[in-house]
Amino acid sequence: MSGSLLTRKVTAKDHIQGNSSAAIELVEYGDYQCPHCGRAYPIIKKLQHALGNKLKFVFRNFPLTNIHPDAMNAAVASEAAGKQGKFWEMHDMIFEHQDQLSESYLFSYAQELGLNVEQFQNDMVSEAVISKVEDDFESGMRSGVNGTPSFFINGEKYSNNWDYEPFLNYLKSL
């Protein structure tokens, strides 16, 4: 509903980019196969560049599996890469190749990122990795995520324009 709050606080279990004690905490719930999330991806990069250590960025999975058949697998792949310390590298790789997310592509990205591919493949079917994605989804659902991308700024749902200029201006106004 409108005015929703982030029900699961950001913890060390999350994937955090930037200054972890920054004044501005931006959480995105995203789906790797969602074109709007693909459009948000470079915007977030620009915001991170502009705001530097004032911004902490967190990405959580919210795959819409019925309309995006590869979204779940892509989310799991990012978490499996995270097991080898390369979550963000895989996150970026996926958003930069949004139209190539079948399993064979995901394995080739793992290889390209220098991951242990056998370990990566095992992790992609592991209970721990899959439930991490599902937990993210559930936390988003309980926080009022109503589509992707959904953003929370310092724990509050941000429902306004997330194009670069208005988004930056809003974050700067905090």
Place this chain on the structure above:
Amino acid sequence: MLAVGTPAPEFELHSTPDQKLKLSELKGKKVILAFYPADWSPVCGDQMGLYNETLRFFKKHNAELIGISVDSKWCHLAFSQDRKFHFPLLADFEPKGEVARLYDVYDAKEGETQRALYVIDEQGIIRWAYLSPVGMNPGADGILNALEELDNVKQN
């Protein structure tokens, strides 16, 4: 909207071109009625797409989700196939908006239903009602809170 605590009015509408669904057929289960303005519109597509993903959480509470708009059964069929929905969409098509009027969520000016949610318990009593701003997708959190509360009350 109708008040919490009142019986949900009975209705029967097409769920597919050759099948109809009566509300009373769902007695013994909780029912989520999701009235929405129009098939294919961006916000409605997002809202129903979200519920398609959250169905498994609704089912844990013995709850069935039903979407209702004034679109025809054939329009619903195409929309549902396109989005791979796993829940029924009912056609409040003729007389147009009759069920929406019965539930006090008809927007006569636009000729569409409002964006509104009802949660009905196993005995057919309305237990939660929420009217959303028309351009705003209300998400699933309000529904889940309502379902949880109903189950907690029963346990105590």
